[in-house]
Amino acid sequence: MTVADRPVRLPLTEQPSIDQSAPMFHEYVQDRPVVQAELPDGRLVWLIAGFDEVRQILVDQRFSRALAVAPGRPLQGTEVFAAGSILGLDPPEHTRLRKLVASAFTARRVEAHRPRVVSIVNELIDGLLERPQPADLMSGFSLPLPVKVICELLGVPAEDLPRFHVWSDTILGDWQRDSDQIMSALLELYNYFTGLIEVKRAEPADDLMTALIDARDSRDRLSEEELTTMGCALLLGGHETTANQINISLLALLDHADELAKLRADPDLIPGAVEELMRYVRMGDGLPPARVTTEDVTLGDVTIPAGDAVLPLYATANRDPRAFSDPNTLDVGRPPANHLGFGAGAHHCLGAQLARLELQEAFRGLIGRMPGLRLAVPTDQLRFKPGMAVYSLAELPVRWSPP
Numbered sequence: 001m002t003v004a005d006r007p008v009r010l011p012l013t014e015q016p017s018i019d020q021s022a023p024m025f026h027e028y029v030q031d032r033p034v035v036q037a038e039l040p041d042g043r044l045v046w047l048i049a050g051f052d053e054v055r056q057i058l059v060d061q062r063f064s065r066a067l068a069v070a071p072g073r074p075l076q077g078t079e080v081f082a083a084g085s086i087l088g089l090d091p092p093e094h095t096r097l098r099k100l101v102a103s104a105f106t107a108r109r110v111e112a113h114r115p116r117v118v119s120i121v122n123e124l125i126d127g128l129l130e131r132p133q134p135a136d137l138m139s140g141f142s143l144p145l146p147v148k149v150i151c152e153l154l155g156v157p158a159e160d161l162p163r164f165h166v167w168s169d170t171i172l173g174d175w176q177r178d179s180d181q182i183m184s185a186l187l188e189l190y191n192y193f194t195g196l197i198e199v200k201r202a203e204p205a206d207d208l209m210t211a212l213i214d215a216r217d218s219r220d221r222l223s224e225e226e227l228t229t230m231g232c233a234l235l236l237g238g239h240e241t242t243a244n245q246i247n248i249s250l251l252a253l254l255d256h257a258d259e260l261a262k263l264r265a266d267p268d269l270i271p272g273a274v275e276e277l278m279r280y281v282r283m284g285d286g287l288p289p290a291r292v293t294t295e296d297v298t299l300g301d302v303t304i305p306a307g308d309a310v311l312p313l314y315a316t317a318n319r320d321p322r323a324f325s326d327p328n329t330l331d332v333g334r335p336p337a338n339h340l341g342f343g344a345g346a347h348h349c350l351g352a353q354l355a356r357l358e359l360q361e362a363f364r365g366l367i368g369r370m371p372g373l374r375l376a377v378p379t380d381q382l383r384f385k386p387g388m389a390v391y392s393l394a395e396l397p398v399r400w401s402p403p
Contacts, residue, residue: 007037007038007044008038009037009038018251018255018379018382018391020252020255020280020281020282029047029049029313033048033049033050033052033053033300034046034047034048034050034053034299034302034304035049043309044308045290045308045310046304046308046309046311047310047311047313048299048310048311048312048313049317049320050300050322051318051320051322051323051324051340052320052322052323053299053300053317054313054314054316054317055317055344056299057291057310057312058312058340058344058345058348059344059345059346060297060345061090061091061294061346062293062294062295063291063292063310064291064293065082065087065088065347066088066089066090067291067292067294067307068088068289068290068291068309069082069083069088070292075179078172078289080179080182080183080186081171081172081186081233081236084186084229085229085230085232086098086229086230086233087233087347090346091346094346094347095346096221096222097222097226097230098346100212100215100221100222100230101208101212101230101350102350104153104208105350105351105352105354106353107353110354111353111357113149113153113354113357114357114361116149116152117149117357117361118361118364120145120148120149121145121362121364121365122365122369124140124141124144124365125365125366125369125370127140129369129370133376133400134376134398136395136397137247137250137397138394138396141246141362141366142243142244142246142247142362143161143165143239143243144158145242145243145246145362146242146355146358147239147243149239149354150234150235150239150354151235152207153238154231154234154238155205155208155209156209160192163192164189164235166185167186167189167192168189168235168240169385170182170185171185171189171236172388172390186232189235189236190229190232193228193235196209197228197231200213208234212227213227234350237350237351238351242358242359244283244390244391244392245277245278245281245283245355246358246359246362247391247393248281248283248391249274249281249363250373250396251375251379251382252280252281252330253277254374254375255379256330259273259331260367262332262333263363263367264367267364267367267368269332270360270363270367271356272333272335273363274356274359274360275336275337275339276330276331276332276334277332278339279318279324279341280318280319282315282391283390283391284388284389284390288312288313288314290310290311291309291310291312292307292308292310293305293306293310294306314340314341314343318339323337323338324337342355370400371403372399372400372401373398373399373400374398374400375396375397375399376397376398376399377397382396
């Protein structure tokens with residue numbers, strides 16, 4: 001075995017950084033699409049960095065999510081939550097549950113929500129403009145926008161945000177977060193949804209949770225436990241990542257003044273810019289959700305044995321020069337291209353269309369109604385919440401030009 005063939009030794013996480021110049025784990029994989037790595041606890045895994053190779057993992061059922069979170073396997077970070085939810089299932093079980101909610105997230109259904117999303121965006125910006133400067137964009141806009149949207153869709157009281165956001169911060173911890181802390185937060189969130197389900201059984205409404213309850217009670221299409229965990233998964237997935245994507249994408253734009261100027265001059269570029277930001281922006285440096293091979297599988301020129309864990313590096317794949325020209329450049333005018341920001345295959349992000357809509361309208365509002373929007377502090381003074389699987393700012397102080 002040559003030095004180049006030996007497993008690279010990984011840290012569990014790298015320090016949070018807004019520097020988007022290189023994708024995560026770039027120094028370990030560089031031009032190698034498949035690399036074996038050793039975790040600090042001695043376990044061997046495979047890092048998959050190439051675009052085509054990562055996409056194969058996501059669409060090929062020989063790479064199993066269920067085996068990655070099966071009983072007896074060590075679980076860290078978000079894997080603790082995935083083990084009991086749709087995130088840790090393979091088809092056909094995954095397909096059965098996904099079909100119950102997929103119709104609520106089609107492009108046509110989501111587009112019908114655009115006027116309401118625009119209204120929420122304008123309400124939040126009105127509130128910001130009334131505040132003294134600097135103002136915290138995180139608490140005043142980036143977080144409440146997706147929270148209000150997903151709460152209205154699910155039928156969850158938005159005023160309960162402070163409660164479930166604390167749970168969310170713990171559940172979405174990185175691989176170094178204490179599993180007992182995650183389980184404790186999960187139990188509290190499950191108990192919350194158990195109570196909410198009972199309320200909605202007594203007082204049905206026109207929302208997604210009521211529809212899921214009907215699927216449980218009238219048609220026996222999911223169990224009571226599946227009903228509760230589905231609600232938790234939709235709530236967590238429907239706000240945390242979108243809020244952080246708004247923040248980190250805005251930081252990327254502020255760091256690329258010429259690209260931001262293009263959007264100010266031509267707002268019609270915003271939908272394409274959202275796709276480019278999904279490709280370009282690195283949302284975290286933690287280890288991604290694993291999959292386990294069900295048989296020997298060849299990726300590129302490497303054969304991965306059955307039972308081995310593989311980690312698809314989405315951010316690195318989205319910077320693969322074999323898939324994207326000049327991949328380390330942010331270009332809001334880049335022609336539309338496939339990216340893996342929302343994943344692919346059976347576990348492609350269920351709320352991708354909703355997230356796209358929210359991001360589009362968020363940037364339309366911020367760019368159109370807050371001229372001169374800029375950071376109120378140097379970037380090195382921005383604080384990240386510790387121990388999160390995705391970059392999550394504690395606050396985002398901003399200023400803007402007066403009207």
